[in-house]
Amino acid sequence: MPEIVGEYVDRQVNVEMLDDNFPRRGRTHLLYEAARAKQGLPLTYLAAKGLIENVKQGDYVILLSGAGISPWLEWGENDGPCGIASLARAISFGLGANPVYVGNEKELGPVIAAGMVAGVSVLNREAIDVYKRKATALKVPFPLGEEGAEEKGIEILNEYNPTAVIGVEKHAPNPVGVWHSAAGQATPGDTIPHVHHLVDEARRRGIFTLGIGDGGNEIGYGLMREEANEIYQQQFGGATCQCGCGGGGATATATDVLVSAAVSNWGAYGVSAMLAYMLENPFILQDPDTERRMLEASVMAGSVSFMGTIPWVDRTSPEAQQAVVIALQEIVKNALRRLPVGGFPAVEGVTKVPGS
Numbered sequence: 001m002p003e004i005v006g007e008y009v010d011r012q013v014n015v016e017m018l019d020d021n022f023p024r025r026g027r028t029h030l031l032y033e034a035a036r037a038k039q040g041l042p043l044t045y046l047a048a049k050g051l052i053e054n055v056k057q058g059d060y061v062i063l064l065s066g067a068g069i070s071p072w073l074e075w076g077e078n079d080g081p082c083g084i085a086s087l088a089r090a091i092s093f094g095l096g097a098n099p100v101y102v103g104n105e106k107e108l109g110p111v112i113a114a115g116m117v118a119g120v121s122v123l124n125r126e127a128i129d130v131y132k133r134k135a136t137a138l139k140v141p142f143p144l145g146e147e148g149a150e151e152k153g154i155e156i157l158n159e160y161n162p163t164a165v166i167g168v169e170k171h172a173p174n175p176v177g178v179w180h181s182a183a184g185q186a187t188p189g190d191t192i193p194h195v196h197h198l199v200d201e202a203r204r205r206g207i208f209t210l211g212i213g214d215g216g217n218e219i220g221y222g223l224m225r226e227e228a229n230e231i232y233q234q235q236f237g238g239a240t241c242q243c244g245c246g247g248g249g250a251t252a253t254a255t256d257v258l259v260s261a262a263v264s265n266w267g268a269y270g271v272s273a274m275l276a277y278m279l280e281n282p283f284i285l286q287d288p289d290t291e292r293r294m295l296e297a298s299v300m301a302g303s304v305s306f307m308g309t310i311p312w313v314d315r316t317s318p319e320a321q322q323a324v325v326i327a328l329q330e331i332v333k334n335a336l337r338r339l340p341v342g343g344f345p346a347v348e349g350v351t352k353v354p355g356s
């Protein structure tokens with residue numbers, strides 16, 4: 001049954017609604033199909049299953065956020081923070097674990113704001129370790145650029161001993177160290193926290209890792225790097241990126257599970273929905289009103305889309321974000337609803353129940 005629910009949750013979060021100026025238009029289903037072929041079962045199901053199997057009450061879970069590139073997206077992009085906030089809620093309310101937000105200090109603002117609206121406060125270590133505060137997260141700023149990034153990743157893993165590491169819309173470089181936009185152009189890596197080292201180290205330690213993205217250039221797509229580069233070739237007239245670096249636009253950073261979605265936030269909502277279903281608690285997934293307030297909180301804290309500081313995400317309206325949440329809530333609640341045993345009683349001579 002969870003595989004059936006996961007099938008339609010995957011589809012719900014993979015309906016592309018982009019305008020024709022958006023650089024990755026038409027790529028969503030290609031990336032999804034390749035990710036699905038690589039992993040077999042529905043992606044949101046595999047993600048939720050991995051979290052349930054690995055994360056226990058009181059554990060720390062690292063959430064990697066922030067897709068900003070200075071100065072265009074100084075306070076971060078608004079695809080990412082609400083996805084992280086949704087997962088923070090699901091991890092807190094569903095699994096009793098504590099999220100640790102790791103990223104560029106400026107970009108943690110929208111994450112914390114959206115997370116607070118979703119129901120997760122940010123306090124200090126003492127509140128969690130000594131006072132056992134639930135629905136409480138920590139924030140850990142990560143330095144920008146390559147210098148010291150590897151050491152910082154190790155330090156964080158040693159300090160929190162997390163049982164899962166999750167990236168949402170978190171970019172990472174290709175195998176030759178070049179960072180790319182969704183359009184395949186090279187982007188500067190020195191204004192970005194190099195948290196991909198933390199993911200690589202977590203994998204070496206056998207910690208469950210999950211990547212959620214929508215373009216092929218985010219943490220997780222290393223799992224299907226060759227396939228993503230082939231999709232780029234279809235879109236970029238034969239080249240694997242637009243900068244000529246030779247390494248391709250797809251990231252080298254792989255995770256145990258990759259959730260590919262039309263919008264990264266939606267991929268995260270899909271994972272929250274599967275947690276809600278598998279833990280039999282629809283409350284775990286934010287409701288549509290909360291979603292709207294999460295979006296507005298994220299924007300008020302400075303996150304932007306390429307349309308400005310309005311609560312649109314990847315060119316889709318706030319109503320579209322709420323609609324996705326409404327549909328996911330419906331999938332989860334209907335899947336959990338129990339009708340009276342036996343259903344409609346059979347009546348002799350009647351082979352079809354009216355309306356069925």
Ligand SMILES: [Zn+2]
Nearest residue numbers: 241243244245
């Ligand atoms: Zn390149």
